[in-house]
Every structure is written in structure tokens, then in C-alpha cells.
Amino acid sequence: MKSTKLALLIGTALVASATLAFAQEKGGVINVATVGEPPTLDPMASTADLVGIVSQHIFETLYTFDKDWKPTPLLAAALPEISADGKTYTIKLRSGVKFHDGTDLDSKDVVASLERWTKVASRGKQTATTISGIEAIDPLTVKISLTTPYAPLVSLLAFNNSAAIVLPSEKQAEPMTDFVGTGPYQLKERKADQYIQLTRYDAYKSPEGEANGYGGVRHQYADEIRFVPVPDPNTRVEAAVSGQYDYVDSLPVESFERVKGSSASEPVMLQPFGWPVFVLNSGNGMTKNLDLRKAIRASLSMEDMMAAAFGTTDFYALDAALYPSQFTWRTDAGTEGAYNIADAEKAGELLKAAGYKGEPLRILTSRQYEFHYKMAQVAAEYLKLAGFTVDLQVVDWATLTQRRADPTLWDIYITHSPFLPEPALIGMMSTKAPGNWDTPARAKAVDAFNAESDSAKRVALWADVQKVIFEEVPFIKIGDFNALSAKSKSLDGVSPAPWPYFWNASIKK
Structure with a gap:
């Protein structure tokens, strides 16, 4: 796809966070109002955007998307080496990545996770029809063999929706019972219809490079991120205007002028x-x-x-x-x-x-x-x-x-x-x-x-x-x-995005 056209997509709002390189403060809690309670925190098992918004902070995929919506490495060390016939993808993994339980990520975890993805996720099942094998070549190398060339594969491996997340090989239960990922935040507590509390994972190993869309460095400025279900859209509007939350997702567009006139919040528009x-x-x-x-x-x-x-x-x-x-x-x-x-x-x-x-x-x-x-x-x-x-x-x-x-x-x-x-x-x-x-x-x-x-x-x-x-x-x-959302004027480092993310975000004290 042509990058000149991609620059005009919703990615126009997915601004590289490198422009936010000023010093950001550490600490505090980012409170996020969402449209409701996610049906699961297993992003393989759902295509709901709400699941991806929350779970992308806990779990990671081999690839993600940059500001131009091109796949870029996340847990992988580089884009895959693809054979001349388009049927073999060789993927190198980053070294030193740890799961939230303290174990090291290696190729066995990736193989087990991709096999689970092909059985559990709708997009994994879709992809499975072209996969003839997934194998560990060495501790940091995975090979995916296909029966026929499949151009969307890397994009599917990058998507946070019906996502090919990587889990520890011994924690592949379906339904998911252990919410252990490699992300910058880990699940601390979930109280149904009240909140989902994530806390900083201190052993997190971030990708290198400047922040670029969902790719690049992932800082953990906030101590916690708390996702709070607020199902009623009018309640979300009032919460945005009053500044009750640091970020309020999915507002009715007719509330734009009210949010714009707020002293506490400002509108976030994707167009x-x-x-x-x-x-x-x-x-x-x-x-x-x-x-x-x-x-x-x-x-x-x-x-x-x-x-x-x-x-x-x-x-x-x-x-x-x-x-x-x-x-x-x-x-x-x-x-x-x-x-x-x-x-x-x-x-x-x-x-x-x-x-x-x-x-x-x-x-x-x-x-x-x-x-x-x-x-x-x-x-x-x-x-x-x-x-x-x-x-x-x-x-x-x-x-x-x-x-x-x-x-x-x-x-x-x-x-x-x-x-x-x-x-x-x-x-x-x-x-x-x-x-x-x-x-x-x-x-x-x-x-x-x-x-x-x-x-x-x-x-x-x-x-x-x-x-x-x-x-x-x-x-x-x-x-x-x-689409319209709102963010507090005290929240720094949030780039407008279809699935808002809060690594690289901080609260001004």
C-alpha cells in the first residue's frame, strides 16, 4: 500500500509520540471510562474493540502497527524473512523479554500461542487453513510454513483484535485462567462492572526506537491504569465535561462543542x-x-x-x-x-x-x-x-x-x-x-x-x-x-488512536 495515501488515513491522528519527548512525570493513576464491561480479557477469544483496548496493555503480539499502519516488530526482533515462494516465514524474537510471572519468553511460547490462536481466534482459524506447520528452530527463532502464499499474515499477527498474543507455553488454557503477558502493565484486579486495575510491570523490556504509532518504545510513566465501565453515553459526556476521568472513550459526536468548552477536558477526534x-x-x-x-x-x-x-x-x-x-x-x-x-x-x-x-x-x-x-x-x-x-x-x-x-x-x-x-x-x-x-x-x-x-x-x-x-x-x-473521545488537560502523551493506549502517557501533577 502506498505510504503517501496511508498518511491520510485515520493514521493522520495516530501521531508519532516522538513529538512528546519532553520530560513526563512518573507516578499516578490514569482513569479511563469505557463503554462497558469487556466480555473477556482474552483478546484471542473476542473481536470486540473494548477487549483489545484493555488487553493490549497486558499482552503483546509479534508485530504491531506504526503511525502509517505498516507492520512493525513488537516481540519479534525484525520483520519476518519470507521465502521466495511466499510459503515460509522465519521470525526472530527479541531476547530478554519476560512474562509477568518472571519466566523468559522463547520460541516454545510463541509456537504454543500461535497454535492456540489458530484454534481459538476467529482470525486465527481463518489463517489456519493456509498453515502447514509452526515450529521452533532455536530458542529465539520460529518458522511458520504455509500451504499457499498468504499476503495478510503479518498484518494478522500484528492486529490487537482476535489477536495472536504470546502467552507462556504452560498457560494456554481455554478459556484463559492465567492472565500473564509480556506487556508494560499487568492485571492486578478485576471487579466486574466496577473496574479493571492494571499496574506497572517493573521487569518490562520495551522495544527500542522512538514511539511510532503502536510501535517503538513503550514507557510506563503511570503507576496504574484503571478501566472503569460507564455504559450510559450521557454519563460519559458529563464525566468528560467535568474531568472525572483522564480519558473518556466513545462519546456521541453531538457532544463535541460541550467537551470543547470544558475547562477540564478536550475533544479527541478521529476523522x-x-x-x-x-x-x-x-x-x-x-x-x-x-x-x-x-x-x-x-x-x-x-x-x-x-x-x-x-x-x-x-x-x-x-x-x-x-x-x-x-x-x-x-x-x-x-x-x-x-x-x-x-x-x-x-x-x-x-x-x-x-x-x-x-x-x-x-x-x-x-x-x-x-x-x-x-x-x-x-x-x-x-x-x-x-x-x-x-x-x-x-x-x-x-x-x-x-x-x-x-x-x-x-x-x-x-x-x-x-x-x-x-x-x-x-x-x-x-x-x-x-x-x-x-x-x-x-x-x-x-x-x-x-x-x-x-x-x-x-x-x-x-x-x-x-x-x-x-x-x-x-x-x-x-x-x-x-469518532469522538475526550482526554483530561492534565493527561500528556496520548495520541489519538482507534484503540486508545496509555503506555507513554503521564499525568501532570
């Missing part, structure tokens, strides 16, 4: 951040029927949903394509006549073709992300106009992430995603992700895209993938949106 998405249960139940999925899409007014969710076009844009114009992945393939349709008559014809008999269409949403709920309310009315019986189920986010794992419990769930540097990172692309999109057309397009290493050819192949997505409707993009 463009990502896209709200309706994930359809294309592998199970009534939404397994393609005509019914097309009827859902034909019913919806993306314009009205985005206006309800974000108020003004200062904070959103209507766009069918899965990537905006700043990305090299941008293509309009498949989008014509398949976006912002809001045609009840057309939807009704598709419902008739689907043999729909009034069964309740179960929509899972949550008020913790208020824009999800607002879109769901608007969608429900348009779906009713088209002839659907709608069962709108409003639950907390942790419950939603649990229910979506059971394909018998839902037909649509509402979520969102940042724009990701590698399309293979999009969760719904995996046949193992909730929704279970698994068709011959998907396999043909996605496998060809993943097997191609030439960047220019991959751009063209991504257009083929997007075309299949619009033909088969496994999920529906609603639009592009900006």
Missing part, C-alpha cells in the same frame, strides 16, 4: 474513523435466504440512519464503498443501485420471492454505543414499512458479543469497525466470524486476494471481493463516521 455495519446471519436462520437479505438492504435509508446517529454531515458521510477515497483500497465495484435504497415496494417484492411469512426479524443492538441504537430505531421503522415483523433486542454490549456467537439467537447485529489497513482484517471476511459467511463465490474472491503478494494486483482483486460482498449481502455498510 474519518470507520463505518457502522449491520451484520446479517447469512449462514443460519431466515437471513440465510439471499432474497431476504437483499430485502433488508432495499428497505433501509442509510441517509436517515446516519443523520439520526450523528446529526450533521460534519461527523458523517454517505458512501457505499467499504473504503473511503483516502485509501488505496477504494473501489465502487458492486455498489451501483445497492446503497441507500429505501424502497419498501422493492423490498416487498424480494420478501415475497424469499417466501417470508412474518417471522420476527431479530436485531441485536446496544445503547452503550448510542449511535448503534439510534440507527436500529430508524432501521426498524423502515423494515416495518417493507413488511417485516421486527424484534429489536436492546442489550448491554457484553451480552451482545456473547449472543452473536450463537447463530440461533439473532438475525442482525449492529456493530462498527475502524477503517483497517488490510482488508483481510475485516472481521466479517472470516467464515468463522459471527454471521458465518461461507459461499463458493466468497472463497474464490477472498482466496485469490489473500494469495496475491503484488500490491497493485491486490487492489484489483479487492474490487472483486467487494463486488461479491454486494452481490451476497453478508453485511451492510451504513456510511462513514468520525
Whole structure:
């Protein structure tokens, strides 16, 4: 991907922290208000952003992303050596890295962890189909052998979502029972619905080099980081305005002016951040029927949903394509006549073709992300106009992430995603992700895209993938949106990022 274009992505806000090289104070507690209680602290077991936000401070991956969204070493000593045929990746590890239990990280831990990842994580399962072997060559060298070239591999190993974290080889239980990582902070205490308390890990060995996005040096200025669930968005806004927390995540965008006028806090805006998405249960139940999925899409007014969710076009844009114009992945393939349709008559014809008999269409949403709920309310009315019986189920986010794992419990769930540097990172692309999109057309397009290493050819192949997505409707993009958070004016060293991180952050006393 071209770095000149990458510089314009959400990475424009992921500023290299090298500009924050002034002396920062040690000590204190960074209090972070989150949208709720994470369903787990095992980032392999969940694709929820909330899990990644917390767990990235405890666990680390072989690679991470720099400010330009390029993979950069984290636990690895360098980017992998890749064989000429693209089927062998040799990864050298940094020496002297210790787990929170005091043991040394070595290649056996990496092998065991990657094997767990291929069994537990949706993106690991997705990758497993191309892996023929993972082995330790020596104490600090791991070799991954593939059956076919797989271009997204390093990006998948770098992602903190459904993450390929490295655990001690003897602590690979599923579900996770020992939360032992190599990160700059370690888990001290978790009180459900109250807080997650992390404390500085004094034996932490940081990567070298200037801070660069999620990469480079990781300082531990704060003694503790405390993540506090604040599910109600209005409560989060008031907490931001009053300065009750050092960082408040995921605020309704209409609160921008209030936060901007606060004497205690300041807004943190990511523009463009990502896209709200309706994930359809294309592998199970009534939404397994393609005509019914097309009827859902034909019913919806993306314009009205985005206006309800974000108020003004200062904070959103209507766009069918899965990537905006700043990305090299941008293509309009498949989008014509398949976006912002809001045609009840057309939807009704598709419902008739689907043999729909009034069964309740179960929509899972949550008020913790208020824009999800607002879109769901608007969608429900348009779906009713088209002839659907709608069962709108409003639950907390942790419950939603649990229910979506059971394909018998839902037909649509509402979520969102940042724009990701590698399309293979999009969760719904995996046949193992909730929704279970698994068709011959998907396999043909996605496998060809993943097997191609030439960047220019991959751009063209991504257009083929997007075309299949619009033909088969496994999920529906609603639009592009900006994301708003807030930080205390006493909090230094925090760069705006889709998954906020607090190594390199400090509290001014």
C-alpha cells in the first residue's frame, strides 16, 4: 500500500509520540471510562474493540502497527524473512523479554500461542487453513510454513483484535485462567462492572526506537491504569465535561462543542474513523435466504440512519464503498443501485420471492454505543414499512458479543469497525466470524486476494471481493463516521488512536 495515501488515513491522528519527548512525570493513576464491561480479557477469544483496548496493555503480539499502519516488530526482533515462494516465514524474537510471572519468553511460547490462536481466534482459524506447520528452530527463532502464499499474515499477527498474543507455553488454557503477558502493565484486579486495575510491570523490556504509532518504545510513566465501565453515553459526556476521568472513550459526536468548552477536558477526534455495519446471519436462520437479505438492504435509508446517529454531515458521510477515497483500497465495484435504497415496494417484492411469512426479524443492538441504537430505531421503522415483523433486542454490549456467537439467537447485529489497513482484517471476511459467511463465490474472491503478494494486483482483486460482498449481502455498510473521545488537560502523551493506549502517557501533577 502506498505510504503517501496511508498518511491520510485515520493514521493522520495516530501521531508519532516522538513529538512528546519532553520530560513526563512518573507516578499516578490514569482513569479511563469505557463503554462497558469487556466480555473477556482474552483478546484471542473476542473481536470486540473494548477487549483489545484493555488487553493490549497486558499482552503483546509479534508485530504491531506504526503511525502509517505498516507492520512493525513488537516481540519479534525484525520483520519476518519470507521465502521466495511466499510459503515460509522465519521470525526472530527479541531476547530478554519476560512474562509477568518472571519466566523468559522463547520460541516454545510463541509456537504454543500461535497454535492456540489458530484454534481459538476467529482470525486465527481463518489463517489456519493456509498453515502447514509452526515450529521452533532455536530458542529465539520460529518458522511458520504455509500451504499457499498468504499476503495478510503479518498484518494478522500484528492486529490487537482476535489477536495472536504470546502467552507462556504452560498457560494456554481455554478459556484463559492465567492472565500473564509480556506487556508494560499487568492485571492486578478485576471487579466486574466496577473496574479493571492494571499496574506497572517493573521487569518490562520495551522495544527500542522512538514511539511510532503502536510501535517503538513503550514507557510506563503511570503507576496504574484503571478501566472503569460507564455504559450510559450521557454519563460519559458529563464525566468528560467535568474531568472525572483522564480519558473518556466513545462519546456521541453531538457532544463535541460541550467537551470543547470544558475547562477540564478536550475533544479527541478521529476523522474519518470507520463505518457502522449491520451484520446479517447469512449462514443460519431466515437471513440465510439471499432474497431476504437483499430485502433488508432495499428497505433501509442509510441517509436517515446516519443523520439520526450523528446529526450533521460534519461527523458523517454517505458512501457505499467499504473504503473511503483516502485509501488505496477504494473501489465502487458492486455498489451501483445497492446503497441507500429505501424502497419498501422493492423490498416487498424480494420478501415475497424469499417466501417470508412474518417471522420476527431479530436485531441485536446496544445503547452503550448510542449511535448503534439510534440507527436500529430508524432501521426498524423502515423494515416495518417493507413488511417485516421486527424484534429489536436492546442489550448491554457484553451480552451482545456473547449472543452473536450463537447463530440461533439473532438475525442482525449492529456493530462498527475502524477503517483497517488490510482488508483481510475485516472481521466479517472470516467464515468463522459471527454471521458465518461461507459461499463458493466468497472463497474464490477472498482466496485469490489473500494469495496475491503484488500490491497493485491486490487492489484489483479487492474490487472483486467487494463486488461479491454486494452481490451476497453478508453485511451492510451504513456510511462513514468520525469518532469522538475526550482526554483530561492534565493527561500528556496520548495520541489519538482507534484503540486508545496509555503506555507513554503521564499525568501532570
